[in-house]
Amino acid sequence: MKHRVLLILVPVFLLVSSCNLPMAQTDLTEIATPTPNMTMTALFGSGILGSLTPAHAAQVVLSVTPIPTELPTNTSIPPTVTITNTNSPAPTQTPSAPTATNTPPSTITPGGVYVFTNTPVGHYVYTNTPSSSHGSRAGTLFQAAYMDTPPVLDGSWDEWDNTAYPASHIIYGYDNWTGADDLEASFRAGWDENYLYLAMKVKDDIYAQNAEGADLYLGDSLELLLDTDLYGDFYWNDLSYDDYQLGISPGRPDVNGTVEAYLWYPSSIAGSRSKIQIGSTRADGITRIEAAVPWSTFSVSPYSGQHFGFALSASDNDDTAENVQQSMASSASNRHLLNPTTWGEMALTW
DSSP states (O other), X not given: OHHHHHHHHHHHHHHHHGGGSTTSOOOGGGTSSOOOOBOHHHXXXXXXXXXXXXXXXXXXXXXXXXXXXXXXXXXXOOOOOOOOOOSSSOOOOOOOOOOOOOOOOOOOOTXXXXXXXXXXXXXXXXXXXXXXXXXXGGGOEEEEEEOSSOOOXXXXXXXXXXXXXXXXXXXXXXGGOOOTTTSEEEXXXXXXXXXXXXXXXXXXXXXXXXXXXXXGGGSSEEEEEEESOTTTTTTOOSOOTTEEEEEEEEEESSTTSEEEEEEEESGGGOEEOTTOEEEEEEETTEEEEEEEEEGGXXXXXXXXXXXXXXXEEEEEOOOTTXXXXXXEEESSTTOBTTBGGGSOEEEEEO
């Protein structure tokens, strides 16, 4: 009888204890919702951060698995590329459309601040609200005032009451520059519905301009750089399809000779621009130039409050027997031809 009871109890005991054995199946509800383990690849891919806009990105807090602080021994850092060709010969590369950024500028100016507008294509708009944290591109903002009456393009500044700005930063050929009498410049800017007006006064002891066409920068001349989509590519540090490089010759071989304008960039539409009107005069070692540049040159429809990337420069050659760019003075203290973020900024005002 005792043996029969044992034979019955043993199977029952084994059946009950099997539920706690190591090979027993785990409850599926414990793995149905695992804890997120986001890597840096997931964060910066097309997932969570890729869909954020500036208006709400700061409100999102992510839990991220810490990254190991030790790097693999074969980790390499790509070399830094430095642009050295910053004088005026026209670039030849084909630009690509820039990727717009909605990051506000970080430079400082007492005049205003960029404020993000929550439009379908959100962008930053300059306001006159003082700020200690944001400002204009390259920290420099010039104003071009509306001109009810177009200036007479005779090289005189008599009808100009717009603000005069210096353009005396020697950004090329410093070793060739012998002082203010050799090269120093200032300028004024204005506008109306048809033209961008420029007036530049260049102090230069020797006038030399025998170059023409694409080579006119190898003599005494002006250069205008204009970024027509300032907010769309505020931090785009390479030339793009909306950036323009225009040269103006006050006259060949002197200011009483042939005046000329040449567009170097965009290279796809490079060439002489006969619709640009130019007037110039020279006396007492000072060359005065006035120019009316049609807005159509830049495919722009102007309006008050519009902002552009901007730099105005003067090239100098003191050798009447050779075409050479010896030095350049600019409105932008750190002007680099291939980097529009160094050009400064211009606003159209009433």
